Amino acid sequence: MIDLIEVFDRAEVGPLISETDYYMKRYVPKLSELIARHAIKWDKETIVNRDDDLTDRVFQAAVDLIAEAGAYCPETNRVMEFTREEILTASAQCPRSATFGEGRERKTMHGRRPDTTDDRPWVHVGGGIYTTDEQVYMDTVEKMASISIVDSVSVPSILHLRGKDSRVRSPQEILAACKTVRLAREGIRRSGRTGLPIINGISAASQPASMFAATYPAFGLRPSDGFLIDFLSEMVVGYEALQKVAFYNSISANIGSTSTPLFGGYAGGAEGVAVTATAYMIMGNLVFRGTYHYNAPLHSKLHLSSTKPLIWAIAMSNAAIGRNMGYPMVNLPYLGGGSGTKQYHYEMACYLLAIVTSGGNVFSGHPAMAVQSDSLVPDDHKFHAEMGLAAAKLTREQAEPIAQKLYPLFGDKLKDPDKGLTFQEVYDPQTKRIKNAEYQKAMDDVRAELAGMGLEVPVS
Amino acid sequence: MGNEAIFAELKQAIIDQDQEAVLAAVDKALAAGIDPKAAIDQGLLPGLTVIGEQFECEDIFLPELMQAALAFQAAMGVLEPKIKEAGGSGPKKGTIVIGTVKGDLHSIGKNILKLLFETSGFEVHDLGIDVDLFKFVDKAKEVDADIIAISALLTTTLIGQRDVIDALKDQGTRDKYMVMVGGGATTEEWANSIGADGWAASAYEAVVKASALVA
Numbered sequence: 264m265i266d267l268i269e270v271f272d273r274a275e276v277g278p279l280i281s282e283t284d285y286y287m288k289r290y291v292p293k294l295s296e297l298i299a300r301h302a303i304k305w306d307k308e309t310i311v312n313r314d315d316d317l318t319d320r321v322f323q324a325a326v327d328l329i330a331e332a333g334a335y336c337p338e339t340n341r342v343m344e345f346t347r348e349e350i351l352t353a354s355a356q357c358p359r360s361a362t363f364g365e366g367r368e369r370k371t372m373h374g375r376r377p378d379t380t381d382d383r384p385w386v387h388v389g390g391g392i393y394t395t396d397e398q399v400y401m402d403t404v405e406k407m408a409s410i411s412i413v414d415s416v417s418v419p420s421i422l423h424l425r426g427k428d429s430r431v432r433s434p435q436e437i438l439a440a441c442k443t444v445r446l447a448r449e450g451i452r453r454s455g456r457t458g459l460p461i462i463n464g465i466s467a468a469s470q471p472a473s474m475f476a477a478t479y480p481a482f483g484l485r486p487s488d489g490f491l492i493d494f495l496s497e498m499v500v501g502y503e504a505l506q507k508v509a510f511y512n513s514i515s516a517n518i519g520s521t522s523t524p525l526f527g528g529y530a531g532g533a534e535g536v537a538v539t540a541t542a543y544m545i546m547g548n549l550v551f552r553g554t555y556h557y558n559a560p561l562h563s564k565l566h567l568s569s570t571k572p573l574i575w576a577i578a579m580s581n582a583a584i585g586r587n588m589g590y591p592m593v594n595l596p597y598l599g600g601g602s603g604t605k606q607y608h609y610e611m612a613c614y615l616l617a618i619v620t621s622g623g624n625v626f627s628g629h630p631a632m633a634v635q636s637d638s639l640v641p642d643d644h645k646f647h648a649e650m651g652l653a654a655a656k657l658t659r660e661q662a663e664p665i666a667q668k669l670y671p672l673f674g675d676k677l678k679d680p681d682k683g684l685t686f687q688e689v690y691d692p693q694t695k696r697i698k699n700a701e702y703q704k705a706m707d708d709v710r711a712e713l714a715g716m717g718l719e720v721p722v723s
Numbered sequence: 724m725g726n727e728a729i730f731a732e733l734k735q736a737i738i739d740q741d742q743e744a745v746l747a748a749v750d751k752a753l754a755a756g757i758d759p760k761a762a763i764d765q766g767l768l769p770g771l772t773v774i775g776e777q778f779e780c781e782d783i784f785l786p787e788l789m790q791a792a793l794a795f796q797a798a799m800g801v802l803e804p805k806i807k808e809a810g811g812s813g814p815k816k817g818t819i820v821i822g823t824v825k826g827d828l829h830s831i832g833k834n835i836l837k838l839l840f841e842t843s844g845f846e847v848h849d850l851g852i853d854v855d856l857f858k859f860v861d862k863a864k865e866v867d868a869d870i871i872a873i874s875a876l877l878t879t880t881l882i883g884q885r886d887v888i889d890a891l892k893d894q895g896t897r898d899k900y901m902v903m904v905g906g907g908a909t910t911e912e913w914a915n916s917i918g919a920d921g922w923a924a925s926a927y928e929a930v931v932k933a934s935a936l937v938a
Contacts, residue, residue, distance in 0.1 A: 282830075287793070291786040393878070420878075431826035431879040469826070469879050496831055503828075528831045531784040563785075563831065564925045566907055 264356050265349050267512060270550055271505055273343040274336035282499075285335045285342065286529055290498055293332040297324040298534045305533040305575055310670060311617045311663040312579050315586065318377075322583040325541035326350050334546065337495075338502040345549065353549035359589045361517055361554035363415055363487055365458030370414050372555055374589035375622045377582045378658045384619060386651060387593050388644035389417030390629030391466035393636045397421065397446060399686050402695060404450025406641035408459050412648050412723045415489070417463035418447035419639050431469045440468035440477040448483035462489025462519060462593075463557075471506045478514070486516035492551045493521035494543060497529040500550055508551050519557040519593075520547025526573050527563035533572035536560050540580035544590055556584075558623070559595035565677055567597040567631045569610040571670060578617035582659075585622025594618050596628025599676065601683020602638040603702045606673045608709040611647045612718065613669040615654045616662040625651025630683055637685040642697060645723065646706050650713070653720045665716045726757055733766025733798075738773050740790035745798045759802040760811065767798055771842040778839070779927040785835055792838045815846050817869035817937035820862045822850030823906070824883030829876040832906055836872065836926040843930045856886045863900050869937050870921075872929070874906040881908050885917040901936045905929055 280289070297303075301320040312318060329350050333342040362371045372385035389407050394400040400421050407416045421443055429435035443465050451459050461484065468474045478484045492507045494500065511518050522543035524530045530539040540560050547553040560577050561568055568577065577594055584590050596614045600606030611628055619625055627647035630638055654662065684702060691698040710720050724732075729752050736744035745767075752762040774791040777783045819840055823833050830852050840847045848866050850858050863871050871891075873884045884904045891897040903921040904914050914922030921936055923929035 287789060291789070295786065428882065429879065430882050431877060436879065467879070469877055495828055501828070525831055526784075527781060528785050528835070531786055532781070535784075563835070 264353050264549070267508070267552060273345070274339050274341060274500065274505065277333060277341040277344045279340055280342055281340065282335065282337055286497070289332045289342065291529060294328060294530065294535050294538060297327050297538060300324070303534045303538065305572060309663070310571060310574050310578070310613065310666040311620060311659045312575060312582065313659045313663065318579060318582045318586055321537050321541055321579055322587040324538045325545055325583065326354070328538060328542045329546060332498065334498045334500045334550065336500055336502070343500060343550070350545060350549060354545050354588050357548040357588055357590045358554050359591070361591050363460035363462060363489060363517055365485065365487055368456055368458035368460065369487070372414070372591045372624060374585065374591045375624065376585045377622045378620065379622070380656050380658060382655070384651065384655050385414050385591070385593065385624040386412050386648045387415045387417065387462060387625065388413050388627040388648055389419070389463065390639055391417060391420050391463060392629055392634060392639045394419045394421050394639070395636050399637050400446050401450045401453065402690070403639050403641060403686055404447050405453045406695065407644060408451045408454035408456050410641065410645045410648060410723070412652065413459070415460045415462045416451070418443065418461055418465070420466035421446065429467065436467065436469065437473045437476045440465050440473040441479070441482045443467045444477045444482045444484050460488045462517070463491060471503050471510070474507065475510055486514050489517045489519045489555065491519045491521040491557055492553070493523065497524060497539060504551065512552050517555065518551055518553045519555050520544070520551040520553030521557040521559065522547070523559045523561050525561055525563040526570070526576070533576045536573065536576040537579040537583070540576060541583045544580065544584045544592065545588065548590060555591040555593065557595060558592055559597070561597060565599070565632060567599050567677065569596065569598050569614055569673070570677060571674065574614055574617045574666075578621040581618055581623040582621040592623050593626045594623045595626055597631035598628050599630070599632040599680035600673065601630050601633030601635070601681055602640040602643055603684040603689060603705060604681040605705050605709055606676055606681045607643065607683060608646065608706065609669050609672045612650050612709070612713055613666045613673070615647065615651045616657070616666045616669070616718065619651050619654040620657050620659045620662040625655070627651070632677070633680045633682050635683070635685060637687060638683055640684060640686055640689050642689070642706070646710070646720070649720050649723050650718070653718055657718070661717070665718050668716050724751065724755070726755065729755055729757060730762070730766040733762060734770035734773070737767055737770025737791055737794055740787055740794055742794040742797050745794040746801065749798050749801050753805065759805040763799070763802060767795055768844065771795060774842065775839060775927060775930070785831075788835070788838050792842050795842055816844040816934060818846045818848070818866055819870045819872055819933065820848045820850065820859060820866065820868045821872040821874070822854035822859060823852040823874045823876070824880050824887075825853060825855055826883060827875050827877050827880040828852050832876065832926070833874040836874070836905070836929055839926050839930045840933065843934065845933065856883060856890050859887045860890050860894065860896070864896070868900055870901045870903055870933055872903045872905070872933070875904070875909060876907040878908045881913060884909070884919070888917055888919065903929065903933060903936070
């Protein structure tokens with residue numbers, strides 16, 4: 264596989280081109296041509312694809328996309344070009360597992376194949392939703408980490424410093440990032456699982472300097488956590504990302520190559536998102552030297568990932584990588600419904616049925632449309648982790664009819680989703696137990712409905 | 724071929740995002756003596772309206788929108804000089820200065836909106852991403868803008884939208900421009916709290932609101 268310095272050099276030597284021309288003359292026409300060349304078509308109904316030949320064609324199209332369109336570095340205005348041989352070598356040599364955490368919490372996430380029903384996928388919970396004060400922050404992290412089936416957590420954000428939000432790239436942002444990590448580690452310690460890994464980016468850190476500062480050992484991030492490096496826009500590899508690649512590789516940290524292909528953006532519709540998402544996973548190892556991938560396709564207008572075409576595309580990209588590469592993957596679901604709503608649970612069940620049976624690991628999502636501060640509710644995430652483990656016992660063939668039953672329960676509500684609850688509305692401030700009976704009932708009702716549809720979700 | 728047929732051809736060529744067909748139809752229109760303004764108003768713009776609707780309904784996506792916009796711009800490259808030769812000016816709903824706030828490197832949402840503004844008849848001056856607040860202010864003054872449209876995706880960059888409004892107030896020019904804010908991190912409550920004149924949840928809605936603001 265080409266070495267890292269050579270990868271960085273590709274941003275210095277490729278063809279010069281403006282960003283607009285890169286999209287209009289390379290990426291967009293090439294993607295369209297490849298979709299036609301490989302006969303990639305979504306039938307507008309299927310949620311969980313079971314056509315393995317189509318899956319493999321998506322993988323081939325992704326390889327061709329990287330080889331024929333390249334990536335784009337906006338700082339140098341050059342196309343980063345890679346040969347097909349380099350791409351296939353990176354694909355063949357990608358990590359098949361990634362080990363996170365410390366002590367007895369040190370565990371290994373594996374790349375999964377579609378229809379694997381006899382393994383236990385990695386279970387990741389949480390999200391970067393904002394919290395309004397330190398107590399809610401600590402309680403949220405502690406309860407997330409206390410979920411016994413959880414292998415890693417994403418931690419919420421806290422941007423306030425002396426009552427004010429920190430501004431991007433400001434010195435306060437660095438302090439906020441360090442504070443976030445200190446609080447997160449303390450919350451995890453309180454759960455009694457000190458070694459549990461944090462594998463998300465710190466939302467308070469918008470710049471590499473803030474993430475690097477938060478990595479200083481005194482604040483608590485460790486190379487055995489996971490560090491996200493993202494593609495800024497479709498196929499764009501910016502210097503900030505490459506700076507992170509340079510640093511995290513230098514400290515041998517776990518890197519989560521991260522991508523958010525936009526449905527409705529340059530990638531177009533379901534087919535384009537499936538191919539582009541798959542290409543990102545290949546480039547995640549080739550360019551970012553990732554140890555796992557954080558896949559987060561998103562609807563450009565609704566800002567969520569639970570529409571039918573998007574779930575199909577996300578599942579497809581997992582299957583394409585699972586069958587052809589074996590790179591470990593988690594997928595970040597953005598949901599329409601607010602925390603604690605039935606809509607939110609239906610969306611998660613549908614998403615997890617498609618993604619986990621297609622080769623993804625388990626990741627509880629968080630509200631995106633009906634999001635509000637303090638709306639990371641740990642018992643939602645426990646329920647969704649349980650759903651993910653239940654889905655892992657099914658094949659794609661078994662998952663599809665259940666997903667089809669679920670979609671009508673939330674599909675029409677995505678543009679105007681049900682509002683949800685906050686941490687404070689769900690939990691007793693003293694005992695930290697659920698005080699909201701309606702919240703518990705909604706969860707119990709959905710669990711029973713899922714069982715009726717064929718997805719038994721045991722309480723962990 | 725009658726004028727109506729040529730208007731229909733112009734419209735269909737835009738809907739097909741076919742630049743060659745658009746230019747061929749423009750040539751036909753001029754050869755038939757059709758007023759260039761009529762070619763725009765009755766041929767190109769109705770086509771763009773359909774494109775906007777298809778984009779909103781997810782029948783087409785950003786690449787198709789961009790192709791339609793390029794075809795429209797190519798046609799305008801031929802028609803505008805003709806209008807100016809005749810002493811007129813092109814159709815223009817208003818002038819918009821658009822950009823993503825300082826510290827924010829995200830461009831796709833802003834680019835989609837820019838295209839929709841352009842294809843809806845606005846003159847758009849795109850300042851790009853990571854834009855210094857005074858560039859918004861200076862450009863608006865330079866082009867005598869009607870609207871300043873400011874995008875922010877990250878919560879940590881939202882404050883940059885308020886900064887632009889504060890700078891306009893400090894310079895005593897707040898009333899001279901409409902300020903629209905948008906982007907993934909924004910809400911209507913945020914827009915109201917900083918005194919913006921408009922906010923929209925989607926690019927298409929933003930065009931509708933901008934059109935109302937300049938009407």
